[in-house]
Amino acid sequence: MFQYINIFNKRLIHNNITLKAKVKAHQLPPRVRWDPKLECEIEEKFLYGGSGAGGQAINRTASKVQLKHIPTGIVVVNQFSRSQKDNRKKAREILMEKIESLRNSNGKGNGMGMSDRALAVYNLKKQKKLNRERGAAKKYKKIDEERAELKEKKLEQEKLMIMKLTGKLE
Amino acid sequence: MRISYRMIQKARLINPLLPYMLPQCRNLQDAKQELIWLEKHFKNQNIQLAKAVIERFKGKPLQYILKNQPFGEDLTINCRPNVLIPRWETDEFCHFINTKIFQNYQSQDINKKINIVDLCSGSGCISLSIKESNTMFNVFGVDISDSCINLANENKKINSLEDVEFIKGDILNPDLKLLNKLIASSAEKKIDMIISNPPYILHSFLPYLNTSVKKYEPSLALFGNLEFYENFVKIWSKYCDSFFYELGEIEQFEYINSNLDPKVWAVLKWSDSNDKIRGVYGYRKHSQIAKMFDTCK
Numbered sequence: 296m297f298q299y300i301n302i303f304n305k306r307l308i309h310n311n312i313t314l315k316a317k318v319k320a321h322q323l324p325p326r327v328r329w330d331p332k333l334e335c336e337i338e339e340k341f342l343y344g345g346s347g348a349g350g351q352a353i354n355r356t357a358s359k360v361q362l363k364h365i366p367t368g369i370v371v372v373n374q375f376s377r378s379q380k381d382n383r384k385k386a387r388e389i390l391m392e393k394i395e396s397l398r399n400s401n402g403k404g405n406g407m408g409m410s411d412r413a414l415a416v417y418n419l420k421k422q423k424k425l426n427r428e429r430g431a432a433k434k435y436k437k438i439d440e441e442r443a444e445l446k447e448k449k450l451e452q453e454k455l456m457i458m459k460l461t462g463k464l465e
Numbered sequence: 466m467r468i469s470y471r472m473i474q475k476a477r478l479i480n481p482l483l484p485y486m487l488p489q490c491r492n493l494q495d496a497k498q499e500l501i502w503l504e505k506h507f508k509n510q511n512i513q514l515a516k517a518v519i520e521r522f523k524g525k526p527l528q529y530i531l532k533n534q535p536f537g538e539d540l541t542i543n544c545r546p547n548v549l550i551p552r553w554e555t556d557e558f559c560h561f562i563n564t565k566i567f568q569n570y571q572s573q574d575i576n577k578k579i580n581i582v583d584l585c586s587g588s589g590c591i592s593l594s595i596k597e598s599n600t601m602f603n604v605f606g607v608d609i610s611d612s613c614i615n616l617a618n619e620n621k622k623i624n625s626l627e628d629v630e631f632i633k634g635d636i637l638n639p640d641l642k643l644l645n646k647l648i649a650s651s652a653e654k655k656i657d658m659i660i661s662n663p664p665y666i667l668h669s670f671l672p673y674l675n676t677s678v679k680k681y682e683p684s685l686a687l688f689g690n691l692e693f694y695e696n697f698v699k700i701w702s703k704y705c706d707s708f709f710y711e712l713g714e715i716e717q718f719e720y721i722n723s724n725l726d727p728k729v730w731a732v733l734k735w736s737d738s739n740d741k742i743r744g745v746y747g748y749r750k751h752s753q754i755a756k757m758f759d760t761c762k
């Protein structure tokens with residue numbers, strides 16, 4: 296009886312923890328979007344890689360877009376697409392994320408140094424990892440127990456064999 | 466400069482195809498990025514991918530292998546041999562023209578349909594990107610090469626744009642038929658703006674050119690000194706109200722600046738975000754279109 300209650304208590308606590316940390320993928324806070332008002336606070340540059348002749352003389356396939364947010368001094372460099380427009384858009388998204396994380400650090404906002412969405416995604420990943428580990432621990436516990444049983448059985452059999460051979464009890 | 470053996474080894478450890486990208490890209494980061502684009506294009510086609518990588522190793526431009534280049538807001542420009550590949554600087558100055566100059570078109574109450582002529586249109590990238598962001602304008606492209614006109618028309622069809630006309634004609638010696646055609650649509654018998662990316666690399670610069678440019682791209686679209694700028698001052702400036710020319714050397718800017726009448730014309734420099742002079746633009750001071758330039762200074 297006592298044992299049963301103990302297990303029941305454990306379960307309750309366990310459930311409570313999972314309920315608290317539960318985040319679903321479709322319930323995440325909205326993505327951080329670029330604010331057009333910030334357009335006047337940034338300095339945009341296209342880095343063609345080094346000085347010297349550009350233009351028709353060199354056929355560059357990739358060009359970096361560099362954004363500098365003047366009030367905070369954050370610099371973002373991006374080069375992932377062949378399209379200048381996509382690069383500029385992506386760089387703005389990254390910069391916005393960084394500005395948002397600065398707003399949430401030093402005891403302001405959520406105080407974790409991340410935007411709300413990034414924090415939620417981080418929690419989700421953490422929870423998934425934890426669940427995976429817990430599952431794995433359960434599985435391997437079972438297997439280990441079975442192995443231990445097998446080992447014991449083998450030992451007993453060996454003992455019996457020795458007894459039969461020697462005709463003595465140890 | 467030679468690529469160090471250590472860099473080649475490092476690249477080989479990441480991907481066995483990566484060392485072949487190094488001679489053209491010169492550094493590991495760009496090489497990785499280009500290989501990613503190639504892998505995206507040749508999905509699950511390993512033999513074609515390997516062939517493409519070897520072609521790139523020999524110096525073939527990436528845009529000719531992938532057969533297109535994104536440009537402007539949402540355009541894809543097809544690229545083929547015999548036509549110059551659109552450059553980043555061209556993209557940047559198109560963005561400048563669209564956002565800084567033509568943005569003022571509606572706010573300044575200019576009550577006329579603007580017609581724009583793109584000289585040396587090539588693949589048609591400039592005319593198409595202007596048409597894309599200003600659907601109200603009349604846009605013409607002029608080029609001397611047949612393959613350029615064909616490709617430009619193809620690009621127009623791909624991006625489903627209409628009312629852009631590409632005309633074959635000699636820009637250095639324009640005949641009356643061509644000029645009349647360009648002027649006909651406007652009431653004042655003038656071209657409102659000439660935009661051009663003429664060949665501007667000096668012949669003396671040939672030994673220093675990259676192999677991918679030297680071997681694969683048309684020399685007709687690359688080499689020239691002052692021909693097109695002289696030609697603009699002597700012929701085209703009579704027919705237009707404003708202009709934007711891309712350039713490579715500061716002499717070309719000075720030629721235009723000194724040879725246009727300063728009482729009539731205002732001439733300005735345009736430099737890219739790396740503070741390098743890349744263009745010259747100007748307008749007639751007393752024309753209607755000058756309003757658009759006044760606010761962008």
